[in-house]
Amino acid sequence: MPPLPKIHAAAGAVAMLLIAGLQLTLLRHELAGLPTETAPLRAGILWVVILGLLPAMAVAGGSGAKLARGALSPWVARKMARMKRIAALGLGLLVPLAVLLAWLAAQGRIGAGFVALTQLERLAALTNLVLLGLNMRDGLGRARSRAAASR
Helix, strand or coil, X not given: CCHHHHHHHHHHHHHHHHHHHHHHHHHHHHHHCCHHHHHHXXXXXXXXXXXXXXXXHHHHHHHHHHHHCCCCCHHHXXXXXXXXXXXXXXXXXXXXXXXXXXXXXXCCCCCHHHHHHHHHHHHHHHHHHHHHHHHHHHHHHHHHHHHHHCC
């Protein structure tokens, strides 16, 4: 496999693992009922989003766009449409929510509004995880069909 598809696949997998890991960490935190640890947790999440998730998503999106350049197949169109939704949710909602929730937690403002925003964040993150998973499924299926055709 040439390097660009490997980079694309790795970046997508890292993004999915980071999203799933962040959501599991938040769920564990909520179930444990540790409100005193909310501010450091939210600050840490913000750093993971900025230093890990955003770069992984940028590499996945950029490499995917480069790989799709000139392709007219329906599966490429589906993947590109999903990536637009993923980017819109991520940049338009999830990043601002990560900033806002970290700020609210640092201020000790962890009430009903904070919980509602956390639930909105969870819904958007899980939606992105599903969309990324569908893109990964389509990409792996395409790679398998190409490998079978070259035999």
